[in-house]
């Protein structure tokens with residue numbers, strides 16, 4: 001079948017999106033002072049230099065053999081930079097800076113891959129109907145490369161957030177956003193259905209865990225109108241929230257799927273000496289907030305960013321729970337009339353800022369049920385263990401993307417942050433992290449049932 005004009009427009013668009021995504025990741029690495037590229041800002045992650053090589057190694061490993069029929073010019077780097085790490089419960093990496101190749105060599109590897117891929121992919125795109133691999137189209141693989149890189153643009157921001165300020169190139173950001181006083185209340189969501197996932201024959205791109213489409217009935221519940229703010233979280237802390245064991249896993253897990261982590265949260269809190277959110281810093285008698293480029297007085301109306309364990313402790317203190325994924329999905333996308341799509345125009349997302357804004361900063365950003373700010377300004381924890389939908393099939397070219405995390409230790413997050421690309425605000429996108437990981441732009445809101 002000959003390629004149509006619209007096929008070539010779609011492919012041209014994907015090539016442009018890949019170029020834009022490369023620019024995003026390049027900009028992030030440029031934030032790091034050149035003498036600090038071998039730092040490891042987060043103990044559970046690789047050194048920064050790994051990610052410079054990884055983004056290109058990923059694209060190369062995806063395309064070079066199965067799509068383009070090319071031989072590797074640097075198999076050692078293809079392997080060295082192939083996979084990131086996410087150790088659960090210890091086993092931190094112990095490598096030294098000298099264990100990694102020099103930066104000039106890594107940058108040369110990156111340049112060479114980009115040049116070869118750009119040339120060869122344009123040739124391959126001239127025949128867009130030829131299946132690229134295992135029946136998957138070249139468009140699908142290009143989307144995989146683009147979204148993989150955009151996801152790293154966000155997780156790299158988490159990593160660079162933890163890099164000391166004097167190791168970053170200084171930037172200024174206007175932090176003050178004036179808003180009306182916040183009127184917290186609960187919004188009742190009537191019982192009804194919600195649809196998850198994408199049908200297998202959809203034209204839209206989705207990752208393996210977004211399939212297949214199915215409907216779930218959700219009983220009535222009430223959900224917070226806004227995300228929990230730093231001000232509210234401070235009340236929990238001042239009430240002894242971190243010191244009261246009853247809030248940290250008492251056996252009545254509010255998660256549907258996981259009832260066996262009674263003491264894990266408390267043990268984590270105690271053994272790691274966790275006493276406040278990772279983005280907060282005590283100075284004398286006041287709390288500061290560590291933004292990407294400056295420490296500032298704690299902005300009380302911003303959403304609090306915490307681990308899932310801390311979010312659950314707050315919810316127990318408040319006599320509430322975290323929403324399940326189904327509850328969150330219904331509050332965000334369903335309506336009394338049944339509509340399930342939202343074209344989000346307003347909000348703090350798509351790299352709009354480095355920092356959050358007050359939880360009520362975008363009055364137009366609300367779901368059909370009147371729940372505010374569910375997309376952007378911080379992901380939101382759910383109580384739901386990350387697990388496959390019925391009919392799940394891993395992508396054969398990236399088998400571990402989701403399946404490596406179906407381990408009962410990772411939980412679904414929905415929504416998006418200031419550093420989430422717009423394409424990943426789609427209804428079906430699912431994010432996930434470990435319950436004890438504090439360094440992400442993730443907050444929460446509570447439900448009562």
Ligand SMILES: [Fe+2]
Pocket residue numbers: 054058084148152
């Ligand atoms: Fe990756």
